[in-house]
Amino acid sequence: MTIVKPAPKARASTETRTLTIRDDSTGETYVLPVEDGAIKASDLAKIPGGSDGAGLLTYDPGFMATAAVKSAITYIDGDRGILRYRGYPIEELAERCSFLEIAHLLLGGELPAEEELARWQDEITHHTFIHENIKKFIDGFRHDAHPMGILMSTVAALSTFYPEAKRIADERARRSQIVRLIAKMPTIAAFAYRHAAGLPYVYPDNDLSYTGNFLNMMWKTTELKYDPDPVLERALEVLFILHADHEQNCSTSTVRVVGSSRSDPYSAVAAGIGALYGPLHGGANEQVLRMLEDIGSVDRIPEHIERVKKGELRLMGFGHRIYKSYDPRAKLIKTIADDVFAVTRRSPLLDIALELEKIALEDEYFVSHKLYPNVDFYSGLIYQAMGFPVEMFTSLFAIGRTPGWLAQWEEGLLDPDQRIARPRQIYTGADLRHVD
Numbered sequence: 001m002t003i004v005k006p007a008p009k010a011r012a013s014t015e016t017r018t019l020t021i022r023d024d025s026t027g028e029t030y031v032l033p034v035e036d037g038a039i040k041a042s043d044l045a046k047i048p049g050g051s052d053g054a055g056l057l058t059y060d061p062g063f064m065a066t067a068a069v070k071s072a073i074t075y076i077d078g079d080r081g082i083l084r085y086r087g088y089p090i091e092e093l094a095e096r097c098s099f100l101e102i103a104h105l106l107l108g109g110e111l112p113a114e115e116e117l118a119r120w121q122d123e124i125t126h127h128t129f130i131h132e133n134i135k136k137f138i139d140g141f142r143h144d145a146h147p148m149g150i151l152m153s154t155v156a157a158l159s160t161f162y163p164e165a166k167r168i169a170d171e172r173a174r175r176s177q178i179v180r181l182i183a184k185m186p187t188i189a190a191f192a193y194r195h196a197a198g199l200p201y202v203y204p205d206n207d208l209s210y211t212g213n214f215l216n217m218m219w220k221t222t223e224l225k226y227d228p229d230p231v232l233e234r235a236l237e238v239l240f241i242l243h244a245d246h247e248q249n250c251s252t253s254t255v256r257v258v259g260s261s262r263s264d265p266y267s268a269v270a271a272g273i274g275a276l277y278g279p280l281h282g283g284a285n286e287q288v289l290r291m292l293e294d295i296g297s298v299d300r301i302p303e304h305i306e307r308v309k310k311g312e313l314r315l316m317g318f319g320h321r322i323y324k325s326y327d328p329r330a331k332l333i334k335t336i337a338d339d340v341f342a343v344t345r346r347s348p349l350l351d352i353a354l355e356l357e358k359i360a361l362e363d364e365y366f367v368s369h370k371l372y373p374n375v376d377f378y379s380g381l382i383y384q385a386m387g388f389p390v391e392m393f394t395s396l397f398a399i400g401r402t403p404g405w406l407a408q409w410e411e412g413l414l415d416p417d418q419r420i421a422r423p424r425q426i427y428t429g430a431d432l433r434h435v436d
């Protein structure tokens, strides 16, 4: 029997769990330690017999069962519909905190005390302006450029404005870039919209809250001072909170992977924005709206459901890699929708969404596949009621997710276990051959 020895434990554990693997081709038995519910892939690799003569690999497209990091930021229990940031339930945070408190919590591990919060807000507020050259840069995009394309490129371009961002080992330099990214993301997103709409840019108003100022940069026209509607301001704030982190999702993993090569945070976050852009991730809220518009009326829902069941389409805003009972964010968002629609016009698409949800939740296909509405199902309707064009939806997600990306980026950098990300492959191509 070969023992693959356990690595020293970071934390004392009261029980030692092991996994015994028998290789039927050799009759050899291997005992692998199980720590935190995982075996180490490097222990598995000590077992000979991999495809290229090396050790055994796991084949895991989409990382369905691979933990690549240890993280103390966000806890999710997908079966029970639980989401916590740094231990706090999302429901309590959404009800009682501001977005900047959440950013502080995700990044530093604790909710800020009153004075700390005042300093943190002040710091973020004083970095909301962008260099005038960035405005010129945004001006260069076509009038119909997608805001996510503008956001991604402009965030990447920020690295050229702050060369000290490369000093990722310097805590103060890291902190400066974190503040800048959180502060400037709404400004860039709003400027991208104003550019597409052919409207003049509106500069940040430092008297307003983080979210109030974003609404100001989006919507201010000729009034001397923009006065955000408090219900809409709070609703958007809660939406930002609900999007602030979601552990190792596609965009966050991208940020970590890029960060693992020690590039600057602007480049890492720009890559994360690229990942978020896709219709299976943050782009889904845009797709939900388009799907509801395509369906057009309640009586056409059964036809749409049939096409989904035949595999011709996916029901956008349904399903989640992790949540298999319900998405707690979707539940909270549904309650926000009521507050928002009390202020704005009720979206005519809401009836279609409600009926679609009702039918899908009763339908055998969706029940057996454990498909429930996710965070994106209702958020698009709220954004639309607030006046945001559909193309802006994913940028709103990106603003909310920025503190999470940065917290995860920094955690990855400071984790001594982490190495440059470099997955393995199983080669399936041609064997050696020669040019005739």
Ligand code: ACO
Binding pocket: 062, 279, 280, 281, 282, 284, 308, 313, 314, 315, 316, 317, 318, 319, 320, 321, 322, 369, 371, 374, 375, 376
């Ligand atoms: N509509 C119809 N069927 C679906 C859907 C859906 N929305 N989602 C999954 N399924 C089906 C698949 O066809 C598959 O069926 P099969 O086993 O019979 O072949 C099964 O459920 C499993 O689907 P996968 O794609 O393997 O599930 P995965 O965990 O990889 O995908 C994902 C999760 C990408 C979110 C998927 O549910 C989806 O495409 N949803 C629609 C897009 C969406 O709303 N994305 C937003 C997610 S939330 C976020 O990113 C913030």
